[in-house]
Amino acid sequence: MQIRFLDKVRRQNPLVHNITNGVAMNFTANGLLALGASPIMADEVSEMADMAAICSALLINIGTLRRQTVEAMLAAGKAANARGIPVVFDPVGAAATQFRRDTVERLLAEVRFAAIRGNAAEMAYIAGGAWQGKGVDAGGGAANAAEVAATAAKRYGCVAAVSGATDYVSDGLCTVAVANGTPLFPKITASGCLLGSVIAAFLAVAPEQEYLDAAAEACTVYAVAGETAAEGLAAAQSGTFGVRLVDSLAAVTARQVSEAARTSVQAV
Amino acid sequence: MQIRFLDKVRRQNPLVHNITNGVAMNFTANGLLALGASPIMADEVSEMADMAAICSALLINIGTLRRQTVEAMLAAGKAANARGIPVVFDPVGAAATQFRRDTVERLLAEVRFAAIRGNAAEMAYIAGGAWQGKGVDAGGGAANAAEVAATAAKRYGCVAAVSGATDYVSDGLCTVAVANGTPLFPKITASGCLLGSVIAAFLAVAPEQEYLDAAAEACTVYAVAGETAAEGLAAAQSGTFGVRLVDSLAAVTARQVSEAARTSVQAV
Amino acid sequence: MQIRFLDKVRRQNPLVHNITNGVAMNFTANGLLALGASPIMADEVSEMADMAAICSALLINIGTLRRQTVEAMLAAGKAANARGIPVVFDPVGAAATQFRRDTVERLLAEVRFAAIRGNAAEMAYIAGGAWQGKGVDAGGGAANAAEVAATAAKRYGCVAAVSGATDYVSDGLCTVAVANGTPLFPKITASGCLLGSVIAAFLAVAPEQEYLDAAAEACTVYAVAGETAAEGLAAAQSGTFGVRLVDSLAAVTARQVSEAARTSVQAV
Numbered sequence: 001m002q003i004r005f006l007d008k009v010r011r012q013n014p015l016v017h018n019i020t021n022g023v024a025m026n027f028t029a030n031g032l033l034a035l036g037a038s039p040i041m042a043d044e045v046s047e048m049a050d051m052a053a054i055c056s057a058l059l060i061n062i063g064t065l066r067r068q069t070v071e072a073m074l075a076a077g078k079a080a081n082a083r084g085i086p087v088v089f090d091p092v093g094a095a096a097t098q099f100r101r102d103t104v105e106r107l108l109a110e111v112r113f114a115a116i117r118g119n120a121a122e123m124a125y126i127a128g129g130a131w132q133g134k135g136v137d138a139g140g141g142a143a144n145a146a147e148v149a150a151t152a153a154k155r156y157g158c159v160a161a162v163s164g165a166t167d168y169v170s171d172g173l174c175t176v177a178v179a180n181g182t183p184l185f186p187k188i189t190a191s192g193c194l195l196g197s198v199i200a201a202f203l204a205v206a207p208e209q210e211y212l213d214a215a216a217e218a219c220t221v222y223a224v225a226g227e228t229a230a231e232g233l234a235a236a237q238s239g240t241f242g243v244r245l246v247d248s249l250a251a252v253t254a255r256q257v258s259e260a261a262r263t264s265v266q267a268v
Numbered sequence: 269m270q271i272r273f274l275d276k277v278r279r280q281n282p283l284v285h286n287i288t289n290g291v292a293m294n295f296t297a298n299g300l301l302a303l304g305a306s307p308i309m310a311d312e313v314s315e316m317a318d319m320a321a322i323c324s325a326l327l328i329n330i331g332t333l334r335r336q337t338v339e340a341m342l343a344a345g346k347a348a349n350a351r352g353i354p355v356v357f358d359p360v361g362a363a364a365t366q367f368r369r370d371t372v373e374r375l376l377a378e379v380r381f382a383a384i385r386g387n388a389a390e391m392a393y394i395a396g397g398a399w400q401g402k403g404v405d406a407g408g409g410a411a412n413a414a415e416v417a418a419t420a421a422k423r424y425g426c427v428a429a430v431s432g433a434t435d436y437v438s439d440g441l442c443t444v445a446v447a448n449g450t451p452l453f454p455k456i457t458a459s460g461c462l463l464g465s466v467i468a469a470f471l472a473v474a475p476e477q478e479y480l481d482a483a484a485e486a487c488t489v490y491a492v493a494g495e496t497a498a499e500g501l502a503a504a505q506s507g508t509f510g511v512r513l514v515d516s517l518a519a520v521t522a523r524q525v526s527e528a529a530r531t532s533v534q535a536v
Numbered sequence: 537m538q539i540r541f542l543d544k545v546r547r548q549n550p551l552v553h554n555i556t557n558g559v560a561m562n563f564t565a566n567g568l569l570a571l572g573a574s575p576i577m578a579d580e581v582s583e584m585a586d587m588a589a590i591c592s593a594l595l596i597n598i599g600t601l602r603r604q605t606v607e608a609m610l611a612a613g614k615a616a617n618a619r620g621i622p623v624v625f626d627p628v629g630a631a632a633t634q635f636r637r638d639t640v641e642r643l644l645a646e647v648r649f650a651a652i653r654g655n656a657a658e659m660a661y662i663a664g665g666a667w668q669g670k671g672v673d674a675g676g677g678a679a680n681a682a683e684v685a686a687t688a689a690k691r692y693g694c695v696a697a698v699s700g701a702t703d704y705v706s707d708g709l710c711t712v713a714v715a716n717g718t719p720l721f722p723k724i725t726a727s728g729c730l731l732g733s734v735i736a737a738f739l740a741v742a743p744e745q746e747y748l749d750a751a752a753e754a755c756t757v758y759a760v761a762g763e764t765a766a767e768g769l770a771a772a773q774s775g776t777f778g779v780r781l782v783d784s785l786a787a788v789t790a791r792q793v794s795e796a797a798r799t800s801v802q803a804v
Binding site: 021022023024025026027063064065066067093096097098099100187188189190234235236237238239240242243 | 290293294297298301302307308309310311312314315318319322510511512513514515518519
Binding site: 503 | 786
């Protein structure tokens, strides 16, 4: 895999506006800083348009969703759309409550997303139809996750990334499988949330027609940084892993990712 | 001490709904994940009933209390009560302001708690009457903390846990003293808050008549994990301790806790 | 440099009320605890007056500003002013949005600050006039930062601290330059926010006529703790640095700071 965007992120230090949950805020900011991007966290509706004027990407994550934040998400999403800034959606717990289902529906209807990232259950809900409501144990595992990614991508005309032991990143025409990673990722909170923001940072430095490549590279860089961070750690050392992951995001190089990448591409 | 619930937590991975403060969110989520439970953080009133439908325990912590969150706490508490899900209360700074005193009163009046956990000053306020208003330096130390736990437990018909160098956990009939721990616990923020959530995870896998045992075991597991995390650390290494505590919560075994436990039981 | 306030902070454990952003909350609380102060985080308007009655300093940080929090900031600031408690202002992203510009204006008009701390761009905005709007790359670097500090201090009759590779702390009559620090500081989120709270802890134990000395000492203690934390770390190890900085804040001694300090004083 050719790594084309990582160094661009580091050179351009894109300002990424994150409307994210209270659990992920600090970890996301440190992760983006380590990677070379610049994080801003803000969710007051009255400053969303001004944020879109100075930022290069927007991340919307509904992890600890509040009613008033929904208005900020909509305002920020529309302002970013108006300026052509890529918007990434992380539909945390999308199907868990009626409030989240309603919010997800509104966001998908009113904001045009460049990419949507979630775990298999969340993305199956997003993909809708046959997938909807099957939940986390939707049966089938890897094969299904790839199909879920492709279905969601086609439905919303964007890049869809399904995170798991293997990540699947699709634009509805082809799907990239990223087999890198470590079992320590799901042992720390907000590791998926940070990946959503990392994808936003990569899209910020990519032209629109290369969003699939940029998102797949973001997932690969993140997964390889995780592998490096996990080296020599026991399965129980999730606290230490979280700290080392930040170190790794700063240290990881394009060459290292290129050599360690276990990625494959399939036509849908 | 026989350790009966730790492995059940790890096998059942109970989903614990936390309405907690902004300082404790990330640390609590990582601590619960390390322990083997699954954390959800959510405090929007309109999704509280739906959360009760999918969770196995609820933790209410008033650390960074806001007016609108009080309504979410009440809604979540009542929904959990209706479903028979254990609710744990952590009355952070209970007596510090009129707003907190009013909120504590409303929560105790309208929600039935399975357990209440706090430091000596907070629990003395909860226990009320003779204890109320004596504050942190309520004179007497250990002896008093045990009595405060028993008084609070009797008053609210629940388990009461008073955290300190020695923890006292009571159901009003007998009181368990847990003499494990490390002076590094009070040097990191949210260590008490995380313990409240750990108690919730243990109650999630215990039958109601064993809540005292489950809460006492939760305190012991947590204290022994802290002892292990502190091994070899200087008194000043609180940053490192916080990271290692998460590692320890994942690594600690029933056998290890059983051997290290310094607990004793007294009839009230 | 004579270190006169650090041991006072540790002996008196001042209670510092922080109205701060969601990114900085946990890190700020752990940093203050490590230093020897006691943190309280609260931003509900109805308990601000009660907080002022029990705290020794107030920190107002507008990092993740929300409309309702502005009212809490004003109420807390006025209550602290009425009681003679020092108030520190951290105008994060002061000029970034109209909402922040309006909020900064209201806070500066209605609250009397003992100290204002920010980076060069934020403080240039605060200093106003010729400095206003020049942004981060305002040309000139060190020389300008010192002038910005002096201008802001004179304009608001308080101590002004401009953070950077060298910090400049001024009361409008003289300016202290603190040349300690490490390039890892800007690589972790909330390192500036924590410094604002550390300044508040130092002002809490100082008489008003020594606020300049106390604030300059706070910056020096913090910078030296950072230098120590960075020892032996690679530039990429920002995750590890954040953990070690907390350790260092607990371990740093007056003697160590006194010997390592690279400070100089100039009349304005």
